[in-house]
Amino acid sequence: MKKAVWIVDDDASIRFVLERALQRASLPVQCFEQPSQVLAALEQGDGQPLVLVSDIRMPDPHGLSGLDLLQRVQQQWPQLPVIIMTAFSDLDSAVASFQGGAFEYLPKPFDVQKAIELIRRAMDTVQGSADAVTESDTLADQEMLGQAPAMQEVFRAIGRLAHSQATVLVTGESGSGKELVARALHRHSSRAGGPFVAINTAAIPRDLLESELFGHERGSFTGAQQLRRGRFEQAEGGTLFLDEIGDMPIELQTRLLRVLSDGHFYRVGGHLAIKANVRIIAATHQHLEERVQQGVFREDLYHRLNVIRLRLPPLRERPEDIAMLARHFLQRSAQQLGVETKRLGDGALRQLLGFPFPGNVRQLENICHWLTVMAPAQVIALKDLPPEVLERAPAMGGPQECPLPAILPAAEPEQDTRSDAGWQQVLEQQALDMLQSGQVNIWSGLVAECERALIRAALSASQQRRIEAAQRLGIGRNTISRKMQELDMD
Template sequence: MKPIWIVDDDQSIRFVLEKALAREQLPVRSFANPRDVLAALADDEPQVLVSDIRMPGGSGLELLAKVKERMPNLPVIIMTAYSDLDSAVSAFQGGAFEYLPKPFDLTKAVELIRRAVEESLREEVNDERGAPAPEILGQAPAMQDVFRAIGRLSQSNVTVLITGESGSGKELVARALHRHSPRGDLGSNGPFIAINTAAIPKDLLESELFGHERGAFTGAQTMRRGRFEQADGGTLFLDEIGDMPFDLQTRLLRVLSDGQFYRVGGHQPLRSNVRVIAATHQNLEQRVREGGFREDLFHRLNVIRLRLPPLRERNEDIPALARFFLQKSAKELGVEPKRITDDALERLKLFEFPGNVRQLENVCHWLTVMAPAQVIESKDLPPEFLGPVPAVSVNSLHVDPAETARALPQGGYSPQPAAPQPGNHAVPTPVMAAAAAPAGVAAAPSSSGEAPWLQDLETEAKRLLEAGSPEVWDLLTRQFEARLIRTALAITRGRRIEAAQKLGIGRNTITRKIQELALDD
């Protein structure tokens, strides 16, 4: 890791920070003025820059501007004994990572520098701000099933039914299906037309879909083309199809059957070459049984079904989604993107998100506006995220392999990640993971109810404490973390991201730990 640069004309400040960071095993390089920093940048660069704001021979804000020109992603922490509003605003407008007023609590200062280091390492591992945004984000197995299905469906223009809870991103999947459909008379070079059948009053929906002739009803001053005509040669996305009125379902079925329809008030049959993709959050089979949805229309739409998992079934995707939405919100508002700590991300991962991806996007927009600092911590999250962490039952983690790829009628393909049983969906703890492990994988607990390794840990801790060994906490923690990471890397054959996922930590965290514990050596 590159050193942390401290810039302050006060030698005592430099000395205190040097010693504190050395205890954290973080390399440090100190400077007394901005001129020396700019000269040093010719042949070296820092991991993090910590600078005073007022110094002889130059301003910290001027240094911030010059450093950001060369290294736009470098976290810069501005210190000052003059805690005025103008200085704080100027620091953040200049792209500062954080603003640290003097006198500061040393422990909090080191914690802030540590967070800046993590951010810097994250940028090195994956410069998300410079990379083009993917169509749909998702590393979870459930989303990988959806991606594979989109890839297979890219070879045809078959009708697709997308099911999933509100806010889970069904229209994004529909747009991806359109974009990757074959080019030609009917495909990605044609228009993509979307209509939410639940958002349009019943009396207007027919005209929206099929158009109307002049004078067909009061207010019809001119002829209007409907969505089927507008989508000719492309894709028509019918969102919330389960809410379509029953009588309109009959007209839709006729169009899907023979390709013909009439405008409202019209007498001349029209044809439209359209690929239909429908979506719903409802259980259409149940709607059919209740008489609210035509069975023949259901089978006409249900050629290929894609189930889009709710966010609680793919919570490992929350960190990437949150960072993406923070970048997106900042761009929309014209402000500097905010960063989010691993602790805050873990807190987000424990939330149910009944509103799914749309709710997470709204939360990130709220944080962009309301979070008090450039770095979002757990305490900055909205109140609903700050309650006690819910318990998790082993039963809620049940997965039925038979449900992962259910074949549908008419040769349909349906990636079906298993839905969790009712209950909470928090990340399992190591204790629960051990409880759910097959026989022979984990050692059985002793008669006292504790796992044997916990008793061994207690014995070793007692021995070290009684012997007066220094820094027992750090010693045992480092050994524990090193063994965990080595084991995970052995299982994943050195693949760090996969190892981090298995351990339930962020990829930037595992990268930092590998460096701290010298596991690369």
């Protein structure tokens, strides 16, 4: 068997699409249905593929998954680059893929052209050996959810940082889930067997924070009746999460800098240096660069913390995740309260999609818990939403909730809106009206409505045949499927 790109997926349509795309790209390809077939071909000496592209979950007579295949390949053929595909765009899949040594993680549905580009890049790269770690496939304990591209980048970053001991600075607005990122970094690291200790430096009084962090000796100050181990000692062998690091008093920043520099600290009132075997993950919602310029945050500490920065996007930047997160929170609230899970009606969902969520994911979670208790029916109607959501102008987070005619109205006899000047003028006027009324963040919503209009028109013209609609729009089948999923049109 000559060298080729090997595809393994139980879905015949995926194999067909990738095989045709690779052939058009003048790349040899060989397809398999099961991981065991790939291992048999490798062990029989049928040649080694240029790149192995594997689904993550497949029925196999030997009970092998894509991650099992990845593990075997990394053990016996460590130079072979492996790309993992999955329809389950979750953190555990991404981390397990990267921990297992995958070259890249490709969530379905994907753009075929981008997949080909990724395969070409893998062919040009020699994949080094990595320790294989098989993660559980269950999503029961999953806390970080998101299919938006911005969240997929966060998942990829966590996967790449899994074996690193580097200090990480997580930035993001309040309520966006920075502690969840820190816990995920710990859970998927080599320190997972050690403790995860979190402290909010803004929530502890200035006079007590030093003792909380470093501990104190007996008699070191009034009320110190016994020795106390601080958070650094409590996190020995694990991870210490310093939340809201931007609010740490300047004098304590000096002590923290010393720990990061030489790895030792002293308890309050102590004279014996204690070695700190902890990984530091810090988080802030503030702009530390501005704090440095203001003289309230040490520049040298900033550079020590800012080894690797991971930005967590606010919820308004990933509106495609709102419906999925709402379902998750409604289900979890129902389980906690022992009641039947409620679901969002179309009107309620549209209003939530247009809400800016200044409190981010935490605010959405609180809203869903409120709805589980207060909504009278199983299907949540628009009127059931809490006042803070109903009182905000629906289009504040984008006009997803606006009916399509508000953006692209039907043609009237006096005006032919089918002309280029017609629809462009209507769209421009719509945007102008929204901006003049004080609305913000309108870009993603207007673009989404235009994409919805294009897809609806193409489907209508092709009698709802998706492949033909994609061809007539000049995009790929996977692209239209992904767009319809992102726009909640499925």
